[in-house]
Amino acid sequence: xxxxxxxxxxxxxxxxxxVRYFDFSSLTLDMALREFLRKLVLVGxxxxxxxxxxxxxxxxxxCNPGSFNSEGTVQCSVGRWERYRLVVLSEVSQCKxxx
Numbered sequence: 001x002x003x004x005x006x007x008x009x010x011x012x013x014x015x016x017x018x019v020r021y022f023d024f025s026s027l028t029l030d031m032a033l034r035e036f037l038r039k040l041v042l043v044g045x046x047x048x049x050x051x052x053x054x055x056x057x058x059x060x061x062x063c064n065p066g067s068f069n070s071e072g073t074v075q076c077s078v079g080r081w082e083r084y085r086l087v088v089l090s091e092v093s094q095c096k097x098x099x
Contacts, residue, residue: 007047007051011051015051015052015055016055016058018055019036019055019056019058019059020059022035022036022039022059022063023063024036024059024060024063024064025063025064026064027063027064029060029067029068029074029077029078032056032060032063033056033078036056040052050075053075053078054071054075056078057071057074057075057078058071060074061074
């Protein structure tokens with residue numbers, strides 16, 4: 001999936017086309033994100049993950065017009081989820097090394 005997170009026009013267009021295969025209509029944001037992440041694993045630098053989540057956010061708004069005020073609002077909500085996930089994974093990893 002490295003072609004999705006590069007910062008060039010080709011990668012942007014590939015990302016736009018890729019997310020068109022997802023139908024997030026009538027799904028809550030968390031359910032849509034879970035469906036998206038079942039097909040795509042977020043790896044790499046924070047900026048790379050954010051580029052991929054920006055594609056998700058645009059597609060979510062396309063499928064659910066009026067659900068959020070803007071793409072930025074969706075990205076902010078998704079970003080909070082991503083930070084929470086990293087904290088939980090970090091804590092789980094630390095617990096495994098202790099026991």
